[in-house]
Amino acid sequence: MISTPRSQRPTVLVLSLGGTIAMSAPSGGSGATPRLAAADLVASVPELADAATLELQDFRQIPGAWLEIDDIVAIAELLNQRAQSGTAGFVITQGTDTLEETAFLLDLLYTGEAPVVITGAMRTAEMAGADGPANLVAAVHTAASPSARGLGVLVAFADELHAARHVQKVHSTSTSAFVSPGAGPVGHVVEGQPRFHFAVPRQAPVALPQVRPASVEVIQATLGASVALLDAAAGLADGLVIAAFGAGHAPKTWAEPLGALATRMPVILASRTGAGSVLSNTYDFGPGSETDLLKRGLISGGGLEPRKARLLLLALLRSGAELPEIRDAFEFRRR
Known part of the structure; x- marks a missing residue:
């Protein structure tokens, strides 16, 4: 050389x-x-x-x-x-x-x-x-x-x-x-x-400084999981990411608690699979389908895997973003 x-x-x-x-x-x-x-x-x-x-x-x-x-x-x-x-x-x-x-x-x-x-x-x-x-x-x-x-x-x-x-x-x-x-x-x-070989388009940055205290946790859906962690999150977190089954599904017993949480804090719906995107209206089998959960107020994480969805939500909260801005930010990154 x-x-x-x-x-x-x-x-x-x-x-x-x-x-x-x-x-x-x-x-x-x-x-x-x-x-x-x-x-x-x-x-x-x-x-x-x-x-x-x-x-x-x-x-x-x-x-x-x-x-x-x-x-x-x-x-x-x-x-x-x-x-x-x-x-x-x-x-x-x-x-x-x-x-x-x-x-x-x-x-x-x-x-x-x-x-x-x-x-x-x-x-x-x-x-x-x-x-x-x-x-x-x-x-x-x-x-x-x-x-x-x-x-x-x-x-x-x-x-x-x-x-x-x-x-x-x-x-x-x-x-x-x-x-x-x-x-x-x-x-x-x-x-x-x-x-x-190719470039990934850069997204609009999240504002600094990151000075507002915030806590965001990830809860993973598993076969037969109880709602205990969801109940605990209500008093502990400022935001939540659900690492859902497949294309954005959760146990049916989670549907109502998640809807209630979504009225109090931003709740992001992501896939635990590590690849692929949460869907929006392909499955509508009732409580826990992606169609049902999004209607209850959850925000689609699109193709972001749960840990990265958490970081985006955390950065937005720490920058002072409110719910409408958070929804817009996740929507923009799904395009």
């Missing part, structure tokens, strides 16, 4: 949040924990010096499971500010447990044109076949590429590029754990260059 003169290299900000990509076990011990800083990750891949001028920031050093909504909001505010100052692109390294959720929430809040590429690893640096270095290389090359501008937040894993809107983690240990059901990767990294 031909080296680009330093003066011509784009500037890429690398934010390290911890996660498996930054984990190692103590000498002679077991049990990996986040120990590596951004400088350590970059030092392990010398070829990155030819890809971009890197700025490094250790934003967090924690497992992905410890990240909070406020962490991601703070990152969005930082990226929005830096994008206006001429930074060419951004790379975020983090734990894979919450990577798909970070990507989607950032995509809702980020307003810049500079690429944001999130990556991580399924294997720690000490394991045979560690995937972190290759994922980091792909992410930096993508973040530095003009062809990635305007595409919002992407996920780089196993030389595949996924849109935040569609990406999901579907395996607990495989190095190819990230896929985009129903869509496929938007591109691949080939010989250090991202090659895009």
Whole structure:
């Protein structure tokens, strides 16, 4: 690969949040924990010096499971500010447990044109076949590429590029754990260059700051499930997402309680299947059909899987949105 003169290299900000990509076990011990800083990750891949001028920031050093909504909001505010100052692109390294959720929430809040590429690893640096270095290389090359501008937040894993809107983690240990059901990767990294097959249209961002306290929970429909969790949610949550059967169905005993909840808070109807869309009027078998639930005031989540529907609703509530605006936002994203 031909080296680009330093003066011509784009500037890429690398934010390290911890996660498996930054984990190692103590000498002679077991049990990996986040120990590596951004400088350590970059030092392990010398070829990155030819890809971009890197700025490094250790934003967090924690497992992905410890990240909070406020962490991601703070990152969005930082990226929005830096994008206006001429930074060419951004790379975020983090734990894979919450990577798909970070990507989607950032995509809702980020307003810049500079690429944001999130990556991580399924294997720690000490394991045979560690995937972190290759994922980091792909992410930096993508973040530095003009062809990635305007595409919002992407996920780089196993030389595949996924849109935040569609990406999901579907395996607990495989190095190819990230896929985009129903869509496929938007591109691949080939010989250090991202090659895009299609683009996912960017949606209108959700407003910052995210300062209004809000709680949104996901309740999954299961065979013969009681209404106990629905009853509990009435006093605990500001919004609710129902991870429904199939195309948007729930036990018949849930229909009336869900209708009552929908008069008090936004209740989003999503599919627990992980792919495909909630329907609107195909099934009308009575209580618990999608036709029935939507008539009772539930809001269709369309093709958003439940965790991402939760993040959209949570971001809207935290921005101060009221029910009509929330309905419009979900309707817009179904188009």
